[in-house]
Amino acid sequence: MKAWICKAFGDAPMLIDCDEPVAQSRDVIIDIAACGVNFADTLILEGKYQKRPQGPFAPGFEIAGTVSAVGPNVRGLKIGDRVMAMPDWGGYGEKIAVDAGSVTILPDNVEFNSAAAFQIAYGTSWFGLKYRAKVQRGDVVLVHGAAGGVGLTAVECARLLGATVIATAGGEPKCAIAKAHGADHVIDYKSESIRDRVKEICAGIGRTGADVVYDPVGGDVFDQSLRCVAPGARILLIGFASGSVPQIPANILLVKNVAALGFYFGAYLEQNPDIAKAGMAELLDLLSSGKISPMVSAVYSLSDAMVALEAIRNRTATGKLVIRCGE
Known part of the structure; x- marks a missing residue:
């Protein structure tokens, strides 16, 4: 072979x-x-x-x-x-x-x-959003890298969970892909400030910021996310595709009552076999x-x-x- x-x-x-x-x-x-x-x-x-x-x-x-x-x-x-x-x-x-x-x-x-x-892309998004970040119907979910293999699945899964989805991607073609897969709002990070646009979008729908952030990118994207989330938000760390691991300022987490949640899909399945079985059955049905x-x-x-x-x-x-x- x-x-x-x-x-x-x-x-x-x-x-x-x-x-x-x-x-x-x-x-x-x-x-x-x-x-x-x-x-x-x-x-x-x-x-x-x-x-x-x-x-x-x-x-x-x-x-x-x-x-x-x-x-x-x-x-x-x-x-x-x-x-x-x-x-x-x-x-x-x-x-x-x-x-x-x-x-x-x-x-x-x-x-x-x-x-x-x-398996990995949808599994990471479904388990991460539903079971780790506990996304609820009506939440505002900010998805980074939304035109990539993992980010697109996060857009779809967040929508299935009843969330309003704000997606970020680099360039108009990638933004169009995220929009076509269900994003309610898209932000081109190459030409727009993520922080400012999220605040603007949320103000327009009567919200103070994102309730959940799905971040497979890391680096500066994490820093911008931290400054446009609502009090009590959950930032779900999926990976660091930018090559830069963010240094998390604990003082901002404290003041805004924000949680930074790590999520490694493989280990999560091993540690939670009952949830793993139920969640994979849900995904296969979908x-x-x-x-x-x-x-x-x-x-x-x-x-x-x-x-x-x-x-x-x-x-x-x-x-x-x-x-x-x-x-």
Whole structure:
């Protein structure tokens, strides 16, 4: 089988022939049809992600495909099942061994590309907004990076939860994408002040500021958010795509009664298994019923995976990028 293998943190991955994985006691082997591309893929290659593989590894956190082998103690899954999974790494390849307990059977009407584009982005947004930030109907939610793979899902999920959505994006085309996906208001951060425009928008609807901020960007964006939130607001920290980790001024949190909430989706699922099961069932129902629809903006062959990764690294991509691994 072929896979993109990184031999040491910081080295460029190489597409090479590898031994096929073998199913252990509770493993299944998945023939990977599609793998979603995420900003975290760039971090794990640099050794900057929360989890660090030991030895050579392939990046890739979210996959969809077909079960081709099962371990002797696996129950509830069989060869031929269409499934999705979120391994710690290993998705940029043709096959993978994963624990059967982390595998979800796909509804018949969900395609592999959609499943691969769906898990991390929608999972981060749905669990982060509903369960961590506890968004309520009528809240004003400010979504940064709203034309990206994660930000677009936050716009959709916030709307499903009954919020008024203010979206930020860089440039008119990206603002138009956020608007088309349900944002009530859009701010072009390249030509407008986020702080001033949020205050202006909120004043126009009788509000003092954003109740919830969804921030996958960090840096100066966090600083501007802190100055346009309502008293009692929740700032949900998803990541730092800007490359700058903000230093949080505790005095402002104190004076405005604002909460800064970290949210790491993978760890949250491990720490809250009951919520994880219920929340993923909710998301699959929304997906299969068409209430959410991943925006797959480009599909790459396995041989072109590094082109997709570079688009994510440079923040030139909109929506979600998918690698077709089994073709």
